Amino acid sequence: MGQAYTPGLKVSKYTLxxxxxxxxxxxxxxxxxxxxVKPGDKVASAxxxxxxxxxxxxxxxxxxxxxxxxxxKVREGDSVTTGQVLAESSSFFGLFSNKVKCxxxxxxxxxxxxxxxxxxxxxxxxxxxxxxxxxxxKEVLPEEGxxxxxxxxxxxxxxxxxxxxxxxxxxxxxxxxxxxPISALDASCKGMIVVAGNYIxxxxxxxxxxxxxxxxxxxxxxxxxxxALLGYEIGVAITGNEHIPLSIVATEGFGKINMAxxxxxxxxxxxxxxxxxxxxxxxxxxxxxPEVIVTDIETESAVKEDEYFLQEGKMVRIIRNPxxxxxxxxxKLHSELQKLETEAHVRIxxxxxxxxxxxxxxxxxxxxxxx
Amino acid sequence: MSTDHSKMERVxxxxxxSTTTKAILIEKRDGIFRLIKRGEAPTTVEAPVExxxxxxxxxxxxxxxxxxxKLLENNNIIKPRRSGDExxxxxxxxxxxxxxxxxxxxxxVKTMTAESAERAALGAGAIVMDVIASNDMRPIHEKxxxxxxxxxxxxxxxxxxxxxxxxHVVELAEIIKAANPKPxxxxxxxxxxxxxxxxxxxxxxxxxxxSITSLQITDNIRxxxxxxxxxxxxxxxxxxxLEHVMAHAPGYKTLMxxxxxxxxxxxxxxxxxxxxxxKKKNINIVGVDIGGATTDVFSVFGEVFNRTVxxxxxxxxxxxxxxxxxxxxxxxxxxxxxxxxxxxxxxxxNKMIRPTTIPQTLEELVxxxxxxxxxxxxxxxxxxxxxxxxxxxxxxxxxxDAFSQKTSGETIIDMFHLDMLxxxxxxxxxxxxxxxxALMMIDAFEPKGLTELTVDSIFMMPQxxxxxxxxxxxxxxxxxxxxxxxxxxxxxPDGQIKGSGKPAxxxxxxxxxxxxxxxxxxxxxxxxxxxxxxxxxxAEIRPLNGLDMGAxxxxxxxxxxxxxxxxxxxxxxxxPLDISLNDPLRVQNMIKWFNAxxxxxxxxxxxxxx
Numbered sequence: 004m005g006q007a008y009t010p011g012l013k014v015s016k017y018t019l020x021x022x023x024x025x026x027x028x029x030x031x032x033x034x035x036x037x038x039x040v041k042p043g044d045k046v047a048s049a050x051x052x053x054x055x056x057x058x059x060x061x062x063x064x065x066x067x068x069x070x071x072x073x074x075x076k077v078r079e080g081d082s083v084t085t086g087q088v089l090a091e092s093s094s095f096f097g098l099f100s101n102k103v104k105c106x107x108x109x110x111x112x113x114x115x116x117x118x119x120x121x122x123x124x125x126x127x128x129x130x131x132x133x134x135x136x137x138x139x140x141k142e143v144l145p146e147e148g149x150x151x152x153x154x155x156x157x158x159x160x161x162x163x164x165x166x167x168x169x170x171x172x173x174x175x176x177x178x179x180x181x182x183x184p185i186s187a188l189d190a191s192c193k194g195m196i197v198v199a200g201n202y203i204x205x206x207x208x209x210x211x212x213x214x215x216x217x218x219x220x221x222x223x224x225x226x227x228x229x230x231a232l233l234g235y236e237i238g239v240a241i242t243g244n245e246h247i248p249l250s251i252v253a254t255e256g257f258g259k260i261n262m263a264x265x266x267x268x269x270x271x272x273x274x275x276x277x278x279x280x281x282x283x284x285x286x287x288x289x290x291x292x293p294e295v296i297v298t299d300i301e302t303e304s305a306v307k308e309d310e311y312f313l314q315e316g317k318m319v320r321i322i323r324n325p326x327x328x329x330x331x332x333x334x335k336l337h338s339e340l341q342k343l344e345t346e347a348h349v350r351i352x353x354x355x356x357x358x359x360x361x362x363x364x365x366x367x368x369x370x371x372x373x374x
Numbered sequence: 375m376s377t378d379h380s381k382m383e384r385v386x387x388x389x390x391x392s393t394t395t396k397a398i399l400i401e402k403r404d405g406i407f408r409l410i411k412r413g414e415a416p417t418t419v420e421a422p423v424e425x426x427x428x429x430x431x432x433x434x435x436x437x438x439x440x441x442x443x444k445l446l447e448n449n450n451i452i453k454p455r456r457s458g459d460e461x462x463x464x465x466x467x468x469x470x471x472x473x474x475x476x477x478x479x480x481x482x483v484k485t486m487t488a489e490s491a492e493r494a495a496l497g498a499g500a501i502v503m504d505v506i507a508s509n510d511m512r513p514i515h516e517k518x519x520x521x522x523x524x525x526x527x528x529x530x531x532x533x534x535x536x537x538x539x540x541x542h543v544v545e546l547a548e549i550i551k552a553a554n555p556k557p558x559x560x561x562x563x564x565x566x567x568x569x570x571x572x573x574x575x576x577x578x579x580x581x582x583x584x585s586i587t588s589l590q591i592t593d594n595i596r597x598x599x600x601x602x603x604x605x606x607x608x609x610x611x612x613x614x615x616l617e618h619v620m621a622h623a624p625g626y627k628t629l630m631x632x633x634x635x636x637x638x639x640x641x642x643x644x645x646x647x648x649x650x651x652x653k654k655k656n657i658n659i660v661g662v663d664i665g666g667a668t669t670d671v672f673s674v675f676g677e678v679f680n681r682t683v684x685x686x687x688x689x690x691x692x693x694x695x696x697x698x699x700x701x702x703x704x705x706x707x708x709x710x711x712x713x714x715x716x717x718x719x720x721x722x723x724n725k726m727i728r729p730t731t732i733p734q735t736l737e738e739l740v741x742x743x744x745x746x747x748x749x750x751x752x753x754x755x756x757x758x759x760x761x762x763x764x765x766x767x768x769x770x771x772x773x774x775d776a777f778s779q780k781t782s783g784e785t786i787i788d789m790f791h792l793d794m795l796x797x798x799x800x801x802x803x804x805x806x807x808x809x810x811x812a813l814m815m816i817d818a819f820e821p822k823g824l825t826e827l828t829v830d831s832i833f834m835m836p837q838x839x840x841x842x843x844x845x846x847x848x849x850x851x852x853x854x855x856x857x858x859x860x861x862x863x864x865x866x867p868d869g870q871i872k873g874s875g876k877p878a879x880x881x882x883x884x885x886x887x888x889x890x891x892x893x894x895x896x897x898x899x900x901x902x903x904x905x906x907x908x909x910x911x912x913a914e915i916r917p918l919n920g921l922d923m924g925a926x927x928x929x930x931x932x933x934x935x936x937x938x939x940x941x942x943x944x945x946x947x948x949x950p951l952d953i954s955l956n957d958p959l960r961v962q963n964m965i966k967w968f969n970a971x972x973x974x975x976x977x978x979x980x981x982x983x984x
Contacts, residue, residue, distance in 0.1 A: 054515055237723075256723075286691055286726065323734060325735050343734055346806035370728070
């Protein structure tokens with residue numbers, strides 16, 4: 004029986020999850036190894052250096068840069084406040100004076116005798132790093148962050164928008180081949196992560212934002228609606244920093260596609276649980292997929308690792324036309340190259356569609372779905 | 375490298391790409407170096423393996439299996455070659471894994487020193503993330519934020535001519551200092567900064583940046599306004615790439631010990647082989663490598679080498695950016711049917727999120743090839759805008775007389791003098807029909823006059839580039855015999871004729887079998903005359919009705935045309951090529967041209983409702 008390595012998206016009811024929570028710059032760690040944390044707990048904090056303002060002091064005073072030190076009222080490293088005099092020159096025996104005042108609150112980072120300008124840095128901006136998922140601190144990376152370990156449900160999507168959000172899961176549909184009606188978005192959805200079924204459109208997203216929804220999980224979405232939402236085209240697949248009040252995770256792709264049964268069943272089972280959702284997606288070396296994580300699971304059962312080998316009998320999703328989005332069962336892995344309609348010769352897999360017909364698909368055009 | 379490689383008979387070479395590590399085995403057989411086999415394996419720079427050598431060993435293991443030659447022992451390459459036919463004489467490698475070399479460059483004047491710095495960095499094989507210039511109109515705090523945010527692998531700082539004012543370039547150094555940038559890989563080492571500007575400012579630059587960066591000073595890239603001196607900066611970039619960037623990537627220290635010459639950034643190596651070939655054949659070349667994420671364009675014109683990388687134009691990860699940059703209308707105009715916009719958008723995005731999928735239907739193939747044309751066209755526009763003469767001055771770069779009289783700042787890519795176009799990358803190298811590669815390149819690059827069209831069969835130019843440093847003959851032998859597939863010659867008159875059906879060109883060919891072919895081709899047509907690989911035909915070509923083949927309007931040219939797997943492709947659609955989505959005859963014309971070059975199989979008719 005042939006087999007081939009075909010990575011799919013992870014959809015696990017109970018799996019080991021590890022999250023690195025790394026500060027953008029060095030800072031303070033607020034927890035210790037072994038500490039139990041909840042998703043909303045602070046685990047680390049840092050102070051982001053403030054923005055920089057360049058003040059052309061010598062030019063404003065009208066003096067040569069190398070003579071600037073004579074006129075300075077501050078030194079490198081001094082704290083300064085808005086309106087404070089940085090330098091002053093006088094002429095006509097002190098009759099006229101020319102002052103350069105500080106435009107910000109912060110510190111004098113440097114003063115250059117070559118250019119006669121000063122770098123003023125605004126006061127630092129404090130940032131807090133939340134745990135994002137519940138679990139135990141496995142490792143503290145001094146000054147940099149922590150690694151949290153937990154067991155729970157993990158659903159990876161294929162594409163997402165927006166960053167980390169937290170909220171309770173709410174099912175708006177009862178079947179993976181249905182789209183939730185806009186009317187389902189009522190006041191009860193505020194602060195929730197809603198499961199919207201096989202498709203959402205622009206009006207649905209708009210209404211969800213109005214209703215205060217934190218996150219939407221959908222099978223499919225139209226690219227044209229994403230453009231309408233963001234006001235620009237997504238060029239390179241790096242997302243997560245969009246300025247939108249909710250995050251979106253698409254589990255299957257672009258267009259109207261039914262949600263995989265297993266994903267839908269797991270979400271239904273998790274209905275009402277507190278979830279962590281991140282739309283951040285990066286599709287290059289160092290792939291990041293959007294995710295939904297639920298750590299609030301009562302039953303302890305053995306962690307089942309997903310398998311990534313394509314074998315006869317396994318279920319796959321076809322991820323390219325002409326059967327895009329269809330689920331099928333592997334019938335045979337043909338080892339010899341076969342000719343496609345395009346005349347390309349490729350390795351193919353023979354699969355059976357749900358209506359019983361067998362079709363040949365390039366191996367590159369299927370992905371495994373766990374049963 | 376002082377080792378004597380003259381007796382070398384076997385070479386193992388790898389290219390460690392972002393996703394795949396490709397290994398090739400080259401041997402001297404009957405006095406000529408030939409490619410024997412090619413193996414590949416996934417690159418293993420990232421988790422869970424995090425050791426590039428594992429992928430290299432796996433790719434070489436595939437070579438072993440395919441050739442029955444023992445090349446490895448105890449996870450090491452057997453070197454030098456032993457009796458009993460084990461091992462290899464040398465091992466060499468290139469690398470673009472981990473996103474390649476990502477740089478920022480800075481210069482005082484955007485169109486002068488900053489542009490020279492950009493050319494230096496690109497030529498060394500880097501991706502230029504941003505160009506900071508004193509006069510780029512951005513407020514200083516924005517530049518500082520940008521440097522801090524992008525986290526490059528390296529910064530090239532230039533500015534000022536030697537002995538000139540130092541104020542502006544020191545100001546740029548102060549901006550870099552204020553940003554206090556951290557390198558992308560690892561937070562434990564200082565960011566390499568190369569200063570290649572006004573040498574008089576070296577002391578002040580050292581005072582400003584010496585303590586917070588790993589500062590290296592090299593010769594000024596613009597010692598005077600009239601001269602550009604890019605090589606010292608390029609070599610310094612490649613040294614630092616190895617010392618700083620590569621040395622911090624997992625497994626590279628070991629890999630560096632294995633190789634007989636320094637590991638080169640992949641595009642740097644491609645540039646090297648192109649330059650060697652152009653010099654050897656005394657021709658002007660444009661080469662393109664269209665990948666999943668980026669498209670690189672290389673040119674050698676009159677011995678001047680230029681390389682650009684369009685970091686966000688590619689056929690999978692970046693396919694959506696091609697759509698965004700080209701615009702829907704420009705993509706759709708290449709489709710021989712009326713497209714459904716919502717559907718096409720979704721298909722493109724689905725390719726982006728599942729980048730390894732391949733077209734199964736003809737319709738999907740036609741859409742991908744439409745996108746490829748636009749990616750290539752845009753990358754070439756970008757290349758032409760950077761491959762220019764020095765701006766603001768009379769040009770004094772070492773180029774042939776043919777180009778020395780150009781207005782400063784004008785592109786040196788003269789399509790009439792382009793002798794050879796080399797296409798590589800999946801969509802061109804692996805197109806089901808070579809005719810498709812030929813037409814995609816003609817549509818995207820719009821060659822004028824006579825141009826030989828070729829594709830790189832399996833993209834082994836990187837390995838051949840490094841090999842050319844060790845053994846030039848071996849590299850050029852393999853390049854000509856096994857690397858390039860000759861498609862044929864394109865014959866494309868410049869200019870346009872108003873009104874259809876008028877004659878555009880009269881061609882008389884003396885074929886290798888002694889027969890002669892004579893035709894008058896109307897405007898707006900594509901015509902293919904079969905002429906096989908290694909065959910030549912004497913041609914007499916007269917452009918008509920004001921068109922130009924390079925000698926002037928309506929002036930006849932005589933030439934010898936090289937054949938190939940496609941043949942002689944005569945394109946009388948005019949230059950610039952004018953294909954608009956709104957032209958009522960567009961679909962009809964597309965079908966006519968596709969049929970003329972035998973672009974797609976019979977089933978194509980069903981796709982377009984024929």
